[in-house]
Amino acid sequence: MLIVGGGRMGEALLSGLLAAGRPASDLVVAEVFGPRREQLAAAHPDVPIVDAVVAAASAVIAVKPGDVPGVARAVAGAGARRVLSVAAGVTTQSIEAAAGRPLAVVRAMPNTPALIGAGAAAISPGSAADEDDLRWAEEVLGAVGVVVRVPEAALDAVTGLSGSGPAYVFLVAEAMIEAGVLAGLPREVAATLTMHTLLGSSRLLTDGGATPAELRAAVTSPGGTTAAGLRELERRGVRAAFLDAVAAAAERSRELGR
Numbered sequence: 001m002l003i004v005g006g007g008r009m010g011e012a013l014l015s016g017l018l019a020a021g022r023p024a025s026d027l028v029v030a031e032v033f034g035p036r037r038e039q040l041a042a043a044h045p046d047v048p049i050v051d052a053v054v055a056a057a058s059a060v061i062a063v064k065p066g067d068v069p070g071v072a073r074a075v076a077g078a079g080a081r082r083v084l085s086v087a088a089g090v091t092t093q094s095i096e097a098a099a100g101r102p103l104a105v106v107r108a109m110p111n112t113p114a115l116i117g118a119g120a121a122a123i124s125p126g127s128a129a130d131e132d133d134l135r136w137a138e139e140v141l142g143a144v145g146v147v148v149r150v151p152e153a154a155l156d157a158v159t160g161l162s163g164s165g166p167a168y169v170f171l172v173a174e175a176m177i178e179a180g181v182l183a184g185l186p187r188e189v190a191a192t193l194t195m196h197t198l199l200g201s202s203r204l205l206t207d208g209g210a211t212p213a214e215l216r217a218a219v220t221s222p223g224g225t226t227a228a229g230l231r232e233l234e235r236r237g238v239r240a241a242f243l244d245a246v247a248a249a250a251e252r253s254r255e256l257g258r
């Protein structure tokens with residue numbers, strides 16, 4: 001399998017696949033920038049790092065969106081039967097058109113926690129991608145996180161939710177740290193408590209089998225401290241702010257894709 005583009009996302013996928021047990025001899029990375037090739041070769045000495053697209057049946061396209069059409073044409077010309085593109089905003093239709101010959105295309109919207117193997121990605125099939133191609137894409141992205149399937153029309157909503165989502169969480173983290181400082185805690189203490197509150201709460205959400213509403217009710221005693229804090233968040237419209245934030249980001253994604 002060929003990975004085109006050894007940037008942050010390409011290297012994350014490479015590392016994830018190797019960690020998942022994929023033999024280095026199954027993988028090749030094409031990277032145009034010489035110094036970056038040297039870094040990749042040093043970090044992954046068993047994986048061939050080349051300077052241009054080479055023949056491979058399957059290819060992952062992890063280059064900047066503007067470079068995708070040229071790369072799609074090159075991989076199709078080199079004999080690829082299927083590709084997985086992680087480029088934001090580039091449609092399967094435009095990749096199929098750029099390829100110039102029949103090609104199974106799967107498009108994904110990953111997010112940055114993929115860089116530490118904790119990503120959340122959605123994938124959509126192009127017109128010629130079948131079940132087998134989707135399973136292949138799930139295996140590749142599954143090496144760096146969870147993968148769900150959605151119709152391509154839903155990828156703008158995915159971008160607004162999980163693509164931009166890490167930034168929303170980072171904003172919440174900043175605000176909670178400031179709030180801890182205001183309440184009298186030293187900054188490092190507030191930061192440690194905030195980050196591990198987010199981590200621990202996320203683990204309860206993903207591992208515990210309870211819904212967010214159930215988990216919240218379980219820590220909200222009648223007339224207690226948490227109820228007083230939650231009343232302020234509701235009064236300030238935090239819930240509505242998230243509805244508007246995801247809708248605005250999805251709309252912006254739609255605009256950029258046009």
Ligand SMILES: NC(=O)c1ccc[n+]([C@@H]2O[C@H](COP(=O)([O-])OP(=O)(O)OC[C@H]3O[C@@H](n4cnc5c(N)ncnc54)[C@H](OP(=O)(O)O)[C@@H]3O)[C@@H](O)[C@H]2O)c1
Nearest residue numbers: 005007008009030031032033062063064065067087088112
């Ligand atoms: N980073 C993320 O978390 C994230 C999340 C969601 C989606 N994405 C999408 O994933 C894609 C890659 O993102 P990234 O963050 O990894 O970007 P990046 O760090 O800029 O990586 C792109 C890499 O591809 C190389 N490249 C460009 N054209 C090439 C070609 N023709 N052949 C071989 N290599 C080529 C680039 O080299 P040069 O620098 O020399 O051009 C660069 O190393 C983007 O389309 C982005 O929208 C990324």
